Amino acid sequence: MSINTITSLHNPRVKQWSQLQERKHRNREGRFIAEGVHLVQEALRSESTVECVVYDMDKGIPNELRVAAATEGEVEWIGVTDAIIRKCTDTETPQPLFAVLKKPATDWRYLFEDKQALVVAVDGVQDPGNLGTIIRTADAVGATGVVVGKGTVDLYNSKTVRSTMGSLFHLPVVEGDLEELIPEAKRHHVRVVSTSLQAEANCYEHSFTGPTWLVVGNEGKGVSAQVQALVDDAVIIPMRGQAESLNVAMATSVLLYEAMRQRYFCKL
Known part of the structure; x- marks a missing residue:
């Protein structure tokens, strides 16, 4: 289990996550964001490629995801501030975590x-x-x-x-x-x-x-x-x-x- 913390709004990774709110950046990066406990759970349970899970460090990792945090060895877990969560999501009252995922390869x-x-x-x-x-x-x-x-x-x-x-x-x-x-x-x-x-x-x-x-x-x-x-x-x-x-x-x-x-x- 890899856990890191980021507190600065000017951190390059925060800027990168924030840009994923725009389609042109999602297309260029081949990545997207899934917000909230339920979506993150479903992403982790599936075969989707989850790069990292970003959560509000003051609230901690939600109970529903603690087992996943302990067992998903390839997924990075990053504690951040509420301000960073708000910067990287577009809901008025954002949930206290999101995941960054790679877009799946197209297979017809x-x-x-x-x-x-x-x-x-x-x-x-x-x-x-x-x-x-x-x-x-x-x-x-x-x-x-x-x-x-x-x-x-x-x-x-x-x-x-x-x-x-x-x-x-x-x-x-x-x-x-x-x-x-x-x-x-x-x-x-x-x-x-x-x-x-x-x-x-x-x-x-x-x-x-x-x-x-x-x-x-x-x-x-x-x-x-x-x-x-x-x-x-x-x-x-x-x-x-x-x-x-x-x-x-x-x-x-x-x-x-x-x-x-x-x-x-x-x-x-």
Whole structure:
């Protein structure tokens, strides 16, 4: 167990951690921050590469993490001041610790090799909370993974990471160009499905039992025309009330849970 302390706001490592709040620095460094006890626990339990855990030295290492601190030999534990915690995080009332992690290497093969793939392809979703909820729901139903397409909010935005509630560490979540990846998925006999208000079939009539990619789009504009052109099937989520539409994260949840129902509880 390696424990160090840093007290100066001007320490080079503090500056480096603080810069990870910006996307350009996360991309350049290939690292990101996960804040709070729960996220740090999930990161340590997973196969993620945790470089260090930074905690408020006045409060000490939280009880939930003391065993991890004693057994995670390759992880550096660093005690810092409350001012440093606040400098390196963006919440108004930050939790008293965060972890610095390396971004995982992109590996598409798992998504294509799963013979019963269930993948969510995200095209241009802008809200971090929506993306985080989509990832969390994909994890909940046992999906193969999530592909984050171009134009989507940064996967490693601190708000996105928090919204996943740790699910970011449970299943493959990769970034890529959907216009390249969807044709590759189709070459592996995947059916690509999206929602459309003009669709004739509703989501409860469609079979999700085979290998499937679900394409979900921007909150206001939906799936882009370029990506929609690659879709095999369009379905509509029926609504009996007067709501005009569903939030993209909620719509994705409906489709994912229908796919899980068909596959594991009541197949068509």
